[in-house]
Amino acid sequence: MKADKETVLTGAHFIDGDHAACEGAIAAGCKFVAGYPITPSTEVVERIALRFPLVGGIFIQMEDEIASSIAIQGAVWAGKKAMTVTSGPGFSLMMEHIGYAAITETPCVFINVQRGGPSTGLPTLPAQADMMQARWGSHGDYEIIAIVPNSPQECFDLTIRAFNLSEEYRVPVLVMMDECVGHMTEKVVIPEARQIDIVERKFTKKPPGEYKMFETNGTMVPEMVKVGDGYRTHLTGLTHDEQGYPAMSPKVQQRMLRRLVDKILLNEEKIRHIEEDHVEGADVVVISYGITSRVVLPAVNKARKEGVKVGHIRLITVWPFPESYIRELAKKVSAFVVPELNLGQIVHEVERCAAGNAVMQLVPHAGGAVHAPEDIYDTIKGVIEHA
């Protein structure tokens, strides 16, 4: 499927990341947004409120983030594509319903424009400190997909990808922006609608009597229906059988949970989205994501000019984590340098996958700004000396 040309704002624009994410959602076919505006994500929903009446979408400013994050799931089961948008404490309030989307396999998108925390923290300043919360914030075992743009252009492109992945795997997809990317204004090229690939929902072709809500038929992702189309639909946050009815036994739990996790983890290589630069033959590899991936470039380029064999990997998809990729790479390099706008989150994943095969050096930053490239450069040099 291609995007709808009536809704896509084709052309070159000078807009910020928040606005670009809004346009990405519209291009992806999003028709329902519920949100409780919060800095620094407010501009996403501001633009949604402005644009949705022109493209046949509905935006509701809800009473809070808890309501927002479940209202979108109602819209999804009514047949629409939907997302919610938040930051900081709002993201914490949404955790319960990320779990609900995971267990009910409700395709939906959460945009989190990360700001400094914990609690109210730094409302107008950047951080990348919600990365583990994105993965583990709801209780129980589950998998989600999280993607991290580093420019307004990518806020557009990757929000489309988020919707597509959510439909393909029936999973909540998190677009983990940060204040810097959200409020940064750059050129964003929106292609023609016919150049934008859209994944449509897989609705069942079975008649009502034969359809079971969570029957997989050899695939790992069940087909969906629209509530109200005559199918018997029963959705619950309880552990459920193929019909969708509560069935709280270890056997059903094992089967259901295994599939929820496997449908993502076994497709990790397909979902993987990594940018590599000079990784072949590198001694040290810097691993970064989001805005930090731009901040490392002056440091990496300077070190490289001085003859240091330094590569750079940008994780565009952070969850599911590219375990096998990092594991193999760790055998070929002497060290990893991981700068992130937190005091150590993704570095632990890298360390786990490297399993002692490479030296590990975090470049921490408490948030509120981005790293000074000098700090990353010094760390690269330090690691080389001690490796």
Next chain:
Amino acid sequence: MARTEIRIAGFGGQGVILSGYIFGKAASLFDDKFATLIQSFGPEARGSACSAQVIISDEPIDYPYIRKPDINVVISQEAFTKYGRDLKPGGILITEEHMVSVGNGALKDYDHYTVPATQIADQLGRRIVMNMVVVGCFTAVTGLLKKYAVRKAVEDSIPKGTEELNLKAFERGYKHGMKLKKEREARAIQ
């Protein structure tokens, strides 16, 4: 052209952010360059000291913030106190002639231009277009962006129906800037 870092500073409501937006838009949409705009956010954007950071380059922009500007545009006294001398040696400093008193401090390290933007805007009948006079002056003295690109970005960024006034303000600022530049060049030859 390598990376050029620009700061525009004033108080909220003067059109500081819009000026930065126009430079960024001119560069990236109409002048075949890359641009990144980062604006100050929060209460200061609505009345107190306020600034926009623009980076313009021929190459994709990595680090998104300015470190030490090449060009400093300052249109309020408070902003001058805060940022007036935070500029690379030899950099271009543009100040509003009547809003900013540069005092006796040495500015000889900088290429300093003043523009009576408020006065010119008043002559045009609306003080609100003061920022467009500054944008015009900037375009002339820096030579960083093509004039037609900035003009187009002005037209593209202002409310419909205000084009004539804004473009008039832009042209007046541009003319003033060209005059200053010629005077500067004539002095250099002597």
